[in-house]
Amino acid sequence: xxxxxxxxxxxxxxxxxxxxxxxxxxxxxxxxxxxxxxxxxxxxxxxxxxxxxxxxxxxxxxxxxxxxxxxxxxxxxxxxxxxxxxxxxxxxxxxxxxxxxxxxxxxxxxxxxxxxxxxxxxxxxxxxxxxxxxxxxxxxxxxxxxxxxxxxxxxxxxxxxxxxxxxxxxxxxxxxxxxxx
Numbered sequence: 066x067x068x069x070x071x072x073x074x075x076x077x078x079x080x081x082x083x084x085x086x087x088x089x090x091x092x093x094x095x096x097x098x099x100x101x102x103x104x105x106x107x108x109x110x111x112x113x114x115x116x117x118x119x120x121x122x123x124x125x126x127x128x129x130x131x132x133x134x135x136x137x138x139x140x141x142x143x144x145x146x147x148x149x150x151x152x153x154x155x156x157x158x159x160x161x162x163x164x165x166x167x168x169x170x171x172x173x174x175x176x177x178x179x180x181x182x183x184x185x186x187x188x189x190x191x192x193x194x195x196x197x198x199x200x201x202x203x204x205x206x207x208x209x210x211x212x213x214x215x216x217x218x219x220x221x222x223x224x225x226x227x228x229x230x231x232x233x234x235x236x237x238x239x240x241x242x243x244x245x246x
Contacts (some may be wrong), residue, residue, distance in 0.1 A: 072165060073097075074158055074160065074163050075097045075157050077094070077096060077155045078092055079155075080112075080151075081114075081117050082150070082156075083139055083149055084113065084114050084116075084139075084151065085113040085117070086108075088140040111216075117154075121153070121177070121178045122163040129189045135180050136152050149182060151177065152177070152178055155174070155175045156175075199216055206231045
């Protein structure tokens with residue numbers, strides 16, 4: 066009697082980074098081909114592992130992953146300085162008969178889905194625009210100041226030239242008076 070093992074595609078590992086309660090990169094391995102159970106204390110992230118699988122597989126109804134918005138999928142809703150959530154699932158794909166068409170030659174298939182909190186980018190762009198405007202204003206004022214400084218130096222030159230001419234005239238007038246006596 067020949068027994069054939071019917072291998073099917075199964076999860077080999079899940080990598081969570083910034084997804085829900087997983088703020089740091091966490092890799093979950095050791096999945097069995099036939100049966101798996103996720104156990105742990107209350108609040109340890111068991112449901113978030115299941116939510117991550119749904120997220121990667123493209124579930125679009127956020128209520129199925131217990132989230133009101135995409136921001137809720139990011140660790141602490143982006144408040145902890147983390148602005149993206151990434152989940153990768155690696156599937157064992159050794160059974161060519163059970164694999165998706167076009168992937169027969171791959172031993173593993175990894176699917177990754179990432180969400181980036183875009184509201185973080187807009188304020189930074191606005192800040193950069195403000196800084197650019199301030200810098201351009203600084204350059205304009207600096208050019209005007211240089212221009213005014215040049216005008217002041219020219220004015221000082223003509224004032225000193227005028228003062229020298231007046232002093233020479235006064236000196237000549239004083240010399241003429243002294244010759245008359």
